[in-house]
Amino acid sequence: MKVLIFTIATAFLITACEKDITTPPKPNETELITTCILTLTDSANASNVVKATFRDPDGEGGNAATQFDSIRLKANTTYNTQIVLLDESKSPADTISKEILKEQNDHQFFFNNTTGLQIIYADKDTNTPSLPVGLSTIWRTTSPSAGTVTVILKHQPGTKKGNQADGDTDIELKYNTVIR
């Protein structure tokens, strides 16, 4: 009987050990993309630079996004476009786009745009056949128009085939776009 009580008491004690509840983890320890910056440089005039930023410093949920720029472009112009992704919840900020480049065989940007714009991928990954990543692209505008460009980043580990429908969505930003 004593053995029984001892065993039971021990079982209770062992299971009673807890993590400290008064010191919760900081929620930002998980990986976040807080910021997406598009930098479009006129290929004919390097001083004509257009920047369009989306910024949600605390990530999904919580506070709303603080910045979501429109893209304003000139008609009949060719832009060299770079995408930079940041995690600004960390200090210093993490450059997530470097990670994407490092794991380029698993990621791809897709651009769904309304008329007046043509987008050509400038980069390719090391896969066979090689597929674009989309961090670096060439955007050619035609006639003046207004619409949207949806920038989509898909995570497609082992399934990258150039299909937008595959994989998981890491980014889906619908930028208002004006071409004049």
Add this chain to the structure above:
Amino acid sequence: MIRFFQWGLVCKYVAGFLLVLTSICHAESKSDKLDIYLYDEDNHKPIAGAKWYINLGNNGTSQDSGKTEADGLIHLHDITQSKIQVYIVAKHFNTIDTLILIGDKSTIQILMLHGNDAAIEVEVHADQTKDIDAQPGQQLSNLELISTRSLGIAQTLANIPGVTLIATGSTIAKPQIDGLQGNRVIILNNGIRQEGQQWGNEHAPEIDPYIAKHMKVLRGAGAIRYAHDAIGGVIFVEPDTLAFRSRQAELNLGGGSNNGMGAVSLQQSSYIMPGRLAYRVQGTTKRSGTVHSPDYYQKNTGSAEYNGSLALGYVEGRHKLEFFGSYFYTKLGIFSASHIGNVTDLYQAIASDRPAETSNFNYTISRPYQAVNHSLFKLQYDYNLPDSQWHISVTVAHQNNHRQEYDKHLPRNNTKAALNLPELDYSIASSSVDANLDYRVRGWRHSLGISTMYQANTWSGRFFIPNYETYRAGIWANSHYAKNKWDVEAGLRTDYRQLNAYYYQGNDLLQPSNNWQNVALQLGGKYRITPNLHLLANVGTAWRPPAANELYSNGLHHGAATIEIGNAGLNSEYATTYSTGIHLNNYYRFSADVIASINQINSYINLVPTLPATLTIRGAFPTFNYIQQNALLRSISGTLLYHLSESFNLKLNASILRGTDRNTKLWIAQLPADRFSSSVNYVLVHSRGRLQSAGINLSITHVARMWRLTANEDYSPAPDAYTTLNVGANALLKLGKRSIELNLSVDNLTNTRYRDYLDRFRYFTDAMGRNVRLNLRLPLYN
């Protein structure tokens, strides 16, 4: 020891600590009346005041109960069944729980044995589920239990009219009582309040169904003996009583054709010191593979479950000590095509008739999946005062629940992905102490109890709900009076609860604290017009403070592709349930159990969509906020049985529920659609050779379309009505000294394509197709 003196009966089950001598005789003709006389084995005097309960052996929908008068007589008439389950409790005697086969004799005698453990055992058992007559409740029959438990605990409970399933695909389900679920339904697992992460719809109760010998549901508010917050009701999951004087072992096997499910459960109960020290050990293992809808396999829907439990009981004089420990582990694959990262993907998945991802049959469980373990330890001490009128019980319990959810979406960073960590990881630990005092005198039972609990929740991974701790303390009193045709019960309870949460907002650590205190009460009565016709009426109240997720959740619910935002300003819900019911037992060939109830819930906490959608880097997500409404739920549900003949009966089950907001008059979402089932049952009346009993049934279930919805509140319209056809057969075979119970059933016989409104995966896939199930119960020795 009890002995049966007249022929024409066979004893099958025995409550634990009894030894039974069985006498077997194959009767040629069958009587429809039976008089059972109870005598004291020592002096052959009749036993008055023994409580008895009769369950019809095969379909269990009819029950009768009463107390013996001075002559110790239990008089039963209009018996249509070939066997009846008899349960007799009498103070100072061992409890009798046995199956009687009705033969040609109309009178039998049962000699009851004195036992030093008996009085305590009777009290304990009676206190748990049998005595609360005034609040409407229904118990599952043995057949319902055996034939469905391989599917899971919620699926087993769904045999009770008014209990429906909130499902997340074919493998995850939680019970809903009259439209209420989650924190509003209390599950008492062997007397201990189950404490897991029950706030999530995709969090199924962590209980091994094979441990249950009895399952019962009390409906509506008012179960004040057990909880102050059971607005929907209380579910009892009770294991078998310990066997202090006999040794038993049984093997349960379950199999299902649709998903290659196989379950094995072994149980052994025995004693170490006769009458003093007994134990029961039990273990279950279950595997299942990919679920098949009529046209395709639902990729990644396999599951694995491993459970075990140990019970020890020690009796010395008037003292009784019982230990119970159980462990539950499950790994559940989540249907791949349901795990959605963003709204565009969600609408794409909903729009397609066929899931984007299907697979072949396999047992592999890959991401997304859940891994959950739950352990429970309980120590209960009972003491019967010398005059046996007073009874004290103290219970200490501890539970740990660890839930890990692995998203389909691996971390973007390959190094982090390689660690294969869960994206959501919650641990909840709960410790409780409860004490009850019961006093019985001349038909009265007065009870007084206190109940306390401490709970701590911690998380890691992605934030969804904060760290929190809860303190609870309550005191209650209850009186029950039973005499002649009346059963009356009244109770009062007051509780205090504190919840302290800890979370970061930016770099600031917030530590909000909440206190609540309120009162709940119950008043109920039951009137037996005749032994076969009972009326009952009950009014009860319950209150529930907001839970941590309702107050503080804030974030993206992956998989659901919604953003859920808690509301720190929520108040407690307060519910009042009025119910009335009728019970008929073979009354002019009719048997019925029908309950009508009105549940009025003030400050009902509801998660509703709010505009605009939240803009995130992954697109705009539908956003849900917690609001409070004044809800009014009206329900009627029940079973009607018509005995065409001794062998044939027709059965109708119906559950109808309406829920509205009393102020806006709008329908409340997430309530079950109207549900009807009818069946024709054939029961073999006379045993033939080895076949002791048998039955077959054919049933049709019809679930209406859920039309009571508010526009634009859901991603897609409610699915169409559906009808499924099921057949079943059961048999009790005698092999040597053992009786094997066999059960074969085919669910969704016609392989009908359908989707259920309360299944979250209805957006993505058809429900399970045809499933042939075989269940077997084999006593290894007894």
